[in-house]
Amino acid sequence: xxxxxxxxxxxxxxxxxxxxxxxxxxxxxxxxxxxxxxxxxxxxxxxxxxxxxxxxxxxxxxxxxxxxxxxxxxxxxxxxxxxxxxxxxxxxxxxxxxxxxxxxxxxxxxxxxxxxxxxxxxxxxxxxxxxxxxxxxxxxxxxxxxxxxxxxxxxxxxxxxxxxxxxxxxxxxxxxxxxxxxxxxxxxxxxxxxxxxxxxxxxxxxxxxxxxxxxxxxxxxxxxxxxxxxxxxxxxxxxxxxxxxxxxxxxxxxxxxxxxxxxxxxxxxxxxxxxxxxxxxxxxxxxxxxxxxxxxxxxxxxxxxxxxxxxxxxxxxxxxxxxxx
Amino acid sequence: xxxxxxxxxxxxxxxxxxxxxxxxxxxxxxxxxxxxxxxxxxxxxxxxxxxxxxxxxxxxxxxxxxxxxxxxxxxxxxxxxxxxxxxxxxxxxxxxxxxxxxxxxxxxxxxxxxxxxxxxxxxxxxxxxxxxxxxxxxxxxxxxxxxxxxxxxxxxxxxxxxxxxxxxxxxxxxxxxxxxxxxxxxxxxxxxxxxxxxxxxxxxxxxxxxxxxxxxxxxxxxxxxxxxxxxxxxxxxxxxxxxxxxxxxxxxxxxxxxxxxxxxxxxxxxxxxxxxx
Numbered sequence: 001x002x003x004x005x006x007x008x009x010x011x012x013x014x015x016x017x018x019x020x021x022x023x024x025x026x027x028x029x030x031x032x033x034x035x036x037x038x039x040x041x042x043x044x045x046x047x048x049x050x051x052x053x054x055x056x057x058x059x060x061x062x063x064x065x066x067x068x069x070x071x072x073x074x075x076x077x078x079x080x081x082x083x084x085x086x087x088x089x090x091x092x093x094x095x096x097x098x099x100x101x102x103x104x105x106x107x108x109x110x111x112x113x114x115x116x117x118x119x120x121x122x123x124x125x126x127x128x129x130x131x132x133x134x135x136x137x138x139x140x141x142x143x144x145x146x147x148x149x150x151x152x153x154x155x156x157x158x159x160x161x162x163x164x165x166x167x168x169x170x171x172x173x174x175x176x177x178x179x180x181x182x183x184x185x186x187x188x189x190x191x192x193x194x195x196x197x198x199x200x201x202x203x204x205x206x207x208x209x210x211x212x213x214x215x216x217x218x219x220x221x222x223x224x225x226x227x228x229x230x231x232x233x234x235x236x237x238x239x240x241x242x243x244x245x246x247x248x249x250x251x252x253x254x255x256x257x258x259x260x261x262x263x264x265x266x267x268x269x270x271x272x273x274x275x276x277x278x279x280x281x282x283x284x285x286x287x288x289x290x291x292x293x294x295x296x297x298x299x300x301x302x303x304x305x306x307x308x309x310x311x312x313x314x315x316x317x318x319x320x321x322x323x324x325x
Numbered sequence: 326x327x328x329x330x331x332x333x334x335x336x337x338x339x340x341x342x343x344x345x346x347x348x349x350x351x352x353x354x355x356x357x358x359x360x361x362x363x364x365x366x367x368x369x370x371x372x373x374x375x376x377x378x379x380x381x382x383x384x385x386x387x388x389x390x391x392x393x394x395x396x397x398x399x400x401x402x403x404x405x406x407x408x409x410x411x412x413x414x415x416x417x418x419x420x421x422x423x424x425x426x427x428x429x430x431x432x433x434x435x436x437x438x439x440x441x442x443x444x445x446x447x448x449x450x451x452x453x454x455x456x457x458x459x460x461x462x463x464x465x466x467x468x469x470x471x472x473x474x475x476x477x478x479x480x481x482x483x484x485x486x487x488x489x490x491x492x493x494x495x496x497x498x499x500x501x502x503x504x505x506x507x508x509x510x511x512x513x514x515x516x517x518x519x520x521x522x523x524x525x526x527x528x529x530x531x532x533x534x535x536x537x538x539x540x541x542x543x544x545x546x547x548x549x550x551x552x553x554x555x556x557x558x559x560x561x562x563x564x565x566x567x568x569x570x571x572x573x574x575x576x577x578x579x580x581x582x583x584x585x586x587x588x589x590x591x592x593x594x595x596x597x598x599x600x601x602x
């Protein structure tokens with residue numbers, strides 16, 4: 001009950017944030033040259049101003065700014081994100097088709113970065129100020145400075161071109177018509193390089209945070225108590241220290257969600273994965289403003305959803321958290 | 326001065342400064358070493374590095390000089406990094422200062438806008454801004470700044486919240502000093518150090534953002550950019566890997582140098598809060 005109340009409170013707080021985002025998007029839409037009707041007329045090859053005016057009335061694009069804003073907000077509320085001229089389909093349909101690949105990529109990259117970062121950060125904290133620690137800190141700094149699209153290309157060069165171990169792109173092998181377990185395995189193999197590419201920078205971040213918070217937690221009194229009552233070192237580390245050191249890591253998880261979606265745009269383009277990010281790239285090239293606005297809206301919703309889940313997890317790990325706190 | 330002195334003792338700051346000097350030297354000498362337009366066709370395409378003394382680092386898939394593009398690309402990246410960092414820091418300081426100093430509804434309103442900007446993935450917002458405002462290099466520097474001001478704003482606000490009730494501020498009020506003078510000439514200088522340290526993070530990130538945009542073919546096509554060169558190298562990755570490899574290494578060195586300087590600055594400015602990691 002406590003967790004549910006907290007979650008609902010957090011969700012209510014994010015409503016004004018969503019409204020500001022929608023106002024901002026509407027404002028940008030007003031600044032953009034031409035509207036959806038101009039695009040439609042261009043596609044029909046017509047320049048009939050009377051027809052354009054009728055269409056504007058029909059789509060709610062006529063009238064003053066206030067009317068248009070009301071129409072826009074109402075449409076978004078009904079999840080009507082408009083029609084994509086380039087795809088000849090409603091924007092929402094196209095986005096929902098592309099979403100699963102991006103979610104899969106984000107979840108696998110996050111899990112890898114979180115798990116590997118935790119283990120390596122623990123090791124670094126155990127050997128503080130000795131050479132493994134220095135080496136790990138140096139590597140984290142270098143990973144942080146590496147452009148993801150470049151490391152992705154280097155991965156393709158080494159593992160796909162030279163060694164021929166992994167596929168260089170796509171989500172499935174198009175020449176083979178797999179199904180069932182084979183299909184899952186095929187997808188997993190195709191996702192190895194993209195996952196590593198997207199995860200690298202977050203791996204570096206998690207290593208640093210785990211290390212720092214482990215070093216902090218290990219100096220606290222309850223660790224001495226745990227040792228004094230005769231617990232083995234492994235149990236002290238995992239059951240007592242790590243559980244507390246996890247808190248800042250979980251916080252960062254929510255903060256990184258937006259950055260990771262942005263990273264997915266680049267990674268999906270490098271590995272030609274049919275996800276939301278690649279859709280955004282295609283929308284820019286085709287100047288498909290409706291689609292791009294829809295993607296911004298949906299990705300903001302996704303970030304809010306991820307933060308909502310993070311709040312739930314956080315409250316589960318740390319029983320001190322209360323609503324309004 | 327004390328800051329500079331302790332900066333000179335920090336190994337990460339020294340390595341970072343040396344690497345950044347290297348990149349600055351590339352940017353400064355570009356016009357002198359390569360008087361021709363770096364985007365003009367210079368010779369036969371895909372000549373390997375060291376094969377032809379005229380092209381020490383080879384040519385790309387259409388026959389442009391790779392070395393010339395690397396040197397001119399340094400100008401583009403540093404310029405983008407500098408301008409967008411200034412834009413982000415100025416917006417961040419103004420928003421954070423107003424929110425932290427006045428509090429109440431101004432604080433609530435400004436923080437809600439900041440949250441909205443933090444919720445939208447910045448790279449996707451950047452794509453939208455590119456579609457609407459175009460990708461001229463000057464516009465790009467501004468838009469990259471516009472998507473990166475939230476963290477500096479939060480930092481400035483936090484500093485203002487702790488400083489606004491200090492005695493020196495009350496003394497200024499007692500003297501009848503106008504609010505804008507208290508904000509910008511009394512509190513701000515005390516609030517700046519953490520924001521300046523964070524500027525290095527913003528700068529590193531803006532350079533990465535521009536290179537990613539250029540890689541996707543969405544940056545200014547009329548200037549030499551490392552990201553552009555990597556996009557070109559991607560097409561010939563199997564046969565001529567050097568075209569994509571070299572500019573990536575240069576981006577890595579540039580961003581690393583800025584991060585190292587930032588780390589050194591952090592240690593020098595907060596000697597008591599010296600990082601444990």
